[in-house]
Amino acid sequence: xxxxxxxxxxxxxxxxxxxxxxxxxxxxxxxxxxxxxxxxxxxxxxxxxxxxxxxxxxxxxxxxxxxxxxxxxxxxxxxxxxxxxxxxxxxxxxxxxxxxxxxxxxxxxxxxxxxxxxxxxxxxxxxxxxxxxxxxxxxxxxxxxxxxxxxxxxxxxxxxxxxxxxxxxxxxxxxxxxxxxxxxxxxxxxxxxxxxxxxxxxxxxxxxxxxxxx
Numbered sequence: 001x002x003x004x005x006x007x008x009x010x011x012x013x014x015x016x017x018x019x020x021x022x023x024x025x026x027x028x029x030x031x032x033x034x035x036x037x038x039x040x041x042x043x044x045x046x047x048x049x050x051x052x053x054x055x056x057x058x059x060x061x062x063x064x065x066x067x068x069x070x071x072x073x074x075x076x077x078x079x080x081x082x083x084x085x086x087x088x089x090x091x092x093x094x095x096x097x098x099x100x101x102x103x104x105x106x107x108x109x110x111x112x113x114x115x116x117x118x119x120x121x122x123x124x125x126x127x128x129x130x131x132x133x134x135x136x137x138x139x140x141x142x143x144x145x146x147x148x149x150x151x152x153x154x155x156x157x158x159x160x161x162x163x164x165x166x167x168x169x170x171x172x173x174x175x176x177x178x179x180x181x182x183x184x185x186x187x188x189x190x191x192x193x194x195x196x197x198x199x200x201x202x203x204x205x206x207x208x209x210x211x212x213x214x
Contacts, residue, residue, distance in 0.1 A: 011196055013040050041196050048201060051189060052122040058185035059115040061178045062150070066108065069173030070157060073164060083175070084108070106149035114148050117141045118189075121198065131206035138198055151186070154179045 009022050011031075015038035025031060025043035033040055065084075072081045084107070091100045117137045124130045157179075161170055 011040055013038055041200065047197060048122050048125050052119070052126065054185050054189055055115055055118045055122065058182050058189070059112075059119060061182045061185065062111060062115065065175040065178035065182060068175035068178065070175040070179070071161070071173050072171040074169040074171070075167065081173070103153075106147060107153050110144050110147045111150050113144055114141065117144075125201055125205055128205055131202070134202055134206070138195070138202065142195060150179070151183055154183060 011020050011022050012018070013020065013033040013036065016033060016036045018033055018035045020031070020034065020040060023031065025041075027043055030042045031040045032038065068083070070082045070084070072079060074080075088100055088103065091103065117140060121134050121137050121141070124134050157176075164170060
């Protein structure tokens, strides 16, 4: 077992950045910030299984959202279906190449990378395999997590819908519901698991910096 450093016994509140001393928790227990009462970390022995199931559902839902019709717009008998592919085509036809590249990365590549990385991390943790790969993926996840803009893209669709309601008939497609489900699951994952908990699970499973409870 690696030598335990003093900093490993500290944890920072993500909300107000107050530094706290780690304490052992019982099953289902939560550690709250002494200043703002935000949840810093929790003890849940089933967190890997729960998060893995939710992440897999979010991944499938996101694939459906990318491949299906988001909405259909009918203006005076002229009907147009909006899909992610058709949106890219319109942007390219207008020679907005930079926007197209940004859209591909922020709406497609990064969100898929995040979910695939999380699926791989949780699966390997469940199997207790490839500790080094899990560590590298956790580092990668920390870098790319802020670059997922699916929520911003969905809000943009809602804003466009509001502007079209007065003179167009709008029918929601399968992808619209899939986006909503993906965002709900993403919020659930974000609110119920933190990087501290993922690293703590890594340390516990692979025995690198595991702290024994008293």
